[in-house]
Amino acid sequence: MDIIGIGYLGFETTCIEQWRDYGPNVMGFEIGAAPASEPDALYFRTDDRRHRLAFRPGAVDRIEYIGWEARGKVEFHAAVQRFRDHGVDVTVGDAALCETRGVKELIRFRDPAGYQHELFYAQKWLPRSFQPGRPHGGFVAGKRGLGHVVLITPEYGKELDHFLTVIMGFHWYGAGAGKGKTGFYRSKLNTYTSHDIGYGHGPGRAGIQHMGMFVASVRDVGETYDIVRKRELPMQMTLGQHAQDPHISFYHFSPGGFAIETIHELSPWHDDGFEVNPEKLSLWGHELVGPILGPSVRTPEEVLDPAGLAALAATAARNKA
Ligand SMILES: [Fe+2]
Secondary structure: OOEEEEEEEEEEEOOHHHHHHHHHHHHOOEEOOOOOOOOOOEEEEOOOEOOOEEEEEOOOOEEEEEEEEEOOHHHHHHHHHHHHHOOOOOEEOOHHHHHHHOEEEEEEEEOOOOOEEEEEEEEOEOOOOOOOOOOOOOEEOHHHOOEEEEEEEOOOOHHHHHHHHHHOOOEEEEOOOOOOOEEEEEOOOOOOOOOOEEEEEOOOOEEEEEEEEEEOOHHHHHHHHHHHHHOOOOEEEEEEEEOOOOEEEEEEEOOOOOEEEEEEEOOOOOOOOOOOOOOOOEEEEOOEOOOOOOOOOEOHHHHOOHHHHHHHHHHHHHHHO
């Protein structure tokens, strides 16, 4: 599938007013216009797209959907056909949902871990329209997607791996240097970074562990770091440099209970041409000073909706068989 990366993400949140302050004033996001269908929601822009992050008020803090961007109409329809050929249950988004997301067409589907995904193309965009919420050099998204997410699942096994690599056509990047059972993947057209999505095995657990976003300069990492420290927001990992990507980053906890990794790419990443197996996660820094799993990682019953739980249960039954 000709997917370029994650185009948008949707969340449910218990603390929308905190996000309304935190988004622009800590992260530098722009508050965009909420669609008419979701007047209570908070939509953030991080570049010239209509939006990248959507937060709907709700009873729990959780990720609701991950929106993958197909290169265009032809690639989108080829992907839809591929899902159908592989027997993946696909729901076609109606005109109202397309308007809410600001895209031309979209489909919805589940991964074997029960998470809701969408695939779309042609999101609304206006050049030179992004105005950061505070002085900020901007985010790097565009042709690489907005960044990456790492999700926790009690059922990280062959079926999920097959879904991502064989059906969706992602590159398997490796297990990283994390402890436990983890897997990192990047979409077929992502030649900019090692992973768009990672899954970590957590018995009895689910939820988003962290998301990573790329900022245009190292100054943006440093200034975000200063604001996080000044506000005494909980830190997860101090400033450091990963072994698997030429990145400098730090991780702190967002109001949603998941960490945000603020990343600047020190030099262009290239596919190494072999599966990397780093001796350690980071070359320097990245001292773990908070929990590796924050309060956003809960039981599947708390963070998955009924259809997601059903998909997870079906996977669990097959994994057991
Ligand atoms: Fe990350």
